[in-house]
Amino acid sequence: MTVWIEGATGKAGKRVVEALTRAGVPVRAASRHPGEPSGLVTPVRFDWYDERTWAPALGNAKAVFLKGLDSDDDAASIVARFLAEAGAVTRVVLMSAVGVDKTPPGAPRRAVELAVENSGKSWTILRPSWFLQNFDEDEWVFARALREANELYAGSGTSRVGFTDTRDLAEAAARVLTEKGHEGRGYTITGPEQLTFAEMAELLAKTSGRPIHHVDATPEEHREHFAKSGRPEAWVNHMLHLFRLVRAGVFAPVTDDFERLTGKKPRTPREYAEEIWQPQTQS
């Protein structure tokens, strides 16, 4: 069975591609900037905002891994239309986020979940916490300020987060995409421990030997910081909303869902830091 993966060049999607191909599953790797085919991977051009790309990108895939659109108020209706047109697709795995199931039906991310749940297809929802890979791979969320100023810039207060390694999210995704028994279920995929951003900064500092420190920005300072990214205002608003949720403790939970799905312990922030933040691997 071929699996179609949306956001296949992103922090989570590229690892879903890796997890599936390691298991011998052919994938269609969808993004606006597809690379060259290799082995079991067929990169395909796909743009949520260009419907002409949808059917050719899907090809013969029967299962899809979706992340939906962020910071777009029409995300749910676009996802619903995409799934309605994807006649051959029978199984949908949506990557949502911790706590979305507890938000009102009209909240943008919950509306995307409901579009999937009401699509008439077999569905499973994965709800990860904040990705550890944001620290080194997401230029504007954290990576640039860490690289250029040793700042873990996060208006988080002292709230805790059960950080998820995207490799764990990917392994969970590969399971639910290829095994039976996950239909109509949601899994909250977190790491094994809750850290504050100050504790995370301390861990990155200790591992890298750099004077990394947490900057507990006010919402106004944070807006100014994100505005320097040149990203659309909707993205900035979305990020500030996510930090409001962090401060409210929404991302604090840790669960054993990953272990129940895979039989493995989730990766710890320390394991991530020791792999990625050694002095010799950071400039």
Ligand SMILES: NC(=O)c1ccc[n+]([C@@H]2O[C@H](COP(=O)([O-])OP(=O)(O)OC[C@H]3O[C@@H](n4cnc5c(N)ncnc54)[C@H](OP(=O)(O)O)[C@@H]3O)[C@@H](O)[C@H]2O)c1
């Ligand atoms: N980051 C976190 O901490 C976190 C935590 C929990 C849940 N999530 C969920 O994870 C999702 C983000 O995943 P990620 O962090 O892996 O993404 P990412 O690293 O930001 O990558 C985004 C991916 O989407 C593709 N893309 C961007 N615009 C597109 C468009 N218009 N049409 C089609 N593809 C497009 C990008 O490729 P091209 O640019 O080549 O198109 C890329 O492959 C969000 O939905 C979020 O709710 C994130």
